[in-house]
Amino acid sequence: VEAGGRREVSYRVRSDLRGRYPLGPLQLRLTDPFGMCELTRSFSTYDTLTVIPRVEPLAPVRLSGEAKGYGDGRQRSLALAGEDDAIPRGYRYGDDLRRVHWRSTARYGELMVRREEQPQRARCTVLLDTRGIAFQGAGPDSAFEWAVAGAASVLVHMLERGFSVRLLTDTGNAVPGESGDGFAGASQGSADAAGLMMDILAVIDHSEGAGLSRAYDVLRGGNEGLLVAFLGDLDEEQAAVAARMRQRSQGAVAFVLDSDTWAREPGDVPGPLDRSGERLRLLREAGWTALGVPRGASMDELWRHADRERRGVAAASGGEGPR
Structure with missing residues (x-):
């Protein structure tokens, strides 16, 4: 660098895993062309890189609990009277x-x-199962990372469509949680609500809990509108708890990441102890639209599949159902 000169340098930082990473502090080492003199300078300032989950755009399907113009979530009296x-x-x-x-x-x-x-906003609760015993494996291609990315995709999608949205985990913690019911209110911008929940999902980790009872206690406190759940391994007891969650929602969609199913390669024959089908049947009998998630599945394709499944059930019961 010439005397009094100036140079700007940069470097690329990336991570395949979500999380929060410190950058810095910067350290410079200066030397003359002959290597006879060396000078080192360190700075105290550092920054933080936050890597949020991958968000996949979802199709605008019409699920129960949606807002005016998309479903039956708003009270008809309010909708008929206008905004x-x-x-x-x-x-x-x-x-x-x-x-x-x-x-x-x-x-x-x-x-x-x-x-x-103002008319009531349609509500959506996204339930993320974080139990350590419910997921196997680690890394960017693991079942748990898929569940986190799926939850992030649904949260962003529903906020963009005007829903009051909250994130709920198996521990019973809800985000945002400042208000009484934990939902992002009408006065809160969608971008702010999305940013808050993305920050939480960037660093969320496995919980030490063994069950879903705390989340059930939160859900049974009121009408939750649309409930979208990302669930790991379910034994018979936890499947029954999840089934009861359906009672307090206008619509319920479950994406179940069974470890045995997730570990199988496409085309593999299920083993004799495969329980994922039984758990899905139990959820469907309780009123859930429940789908198993194979490894590498597209969230958008499963989202569309869930809508087709819901319509098929509604048609089989004698009506098309809420749209």
Whole structure:
């Protein structure tokens, strides 16, 4: 570098595994062309590289619990009234007289005004099973990493479609969790909510829990709208717990990553102790749209398959079902 000169250098950093990685601090070593003098300088500043899960674009299928224009998630009375539903209430000092609702005023014998309220947003809960005993293997091609990436894809997709979304794990922790029900409210931007949940998913790891009961306790507290679950190995007891989760949701889709199924190569014959089919049958009988996930499966293809499965069940029961 000439005297008083300036150079800008850069280097590429990448990781095949999600996570949070420190970069720096920077250290420079300067020397003259003859190697007679060497000078080292270190800096204290460092940065952090956050690698989020891979997000796969999903098809805009119509699943139960969706918002106005996509399904039956919003109350029909609100949808029919438009984005601002006119609900009359008593006049208060300072109210705009242009909001007087004359029909209600005549009915109740007192001055009534319209109260604009935003319609309820459709809800979606994404349940991620993080139990260490439910997944085998590690690395970017493992079943657990697929489940994390699948959860991230669904979260981003549903936020983009206007849902109030939250991430729930088997430990019972919900993100976002500041509000009473844990959902991202209407005032919170989709980008902020997505960023918060992507940061959590970037570093999420296996839990030491053995069951799904804590997640069930959270889910049974209210109407969850659409429930999308990514589940690992399920024994008979945990499959029964997962089946009961369906009772509090308008629609439920489960992607089950059974270790035996995940370890098999395409075309392999299931072993005599293969239990994945039995667990899927139990979930379907409880009302879930349940799909097994083979190794290397496309999340978008499974998402479309789930929609076809739901429509087929609805048609078999005598109707097309909610769209």
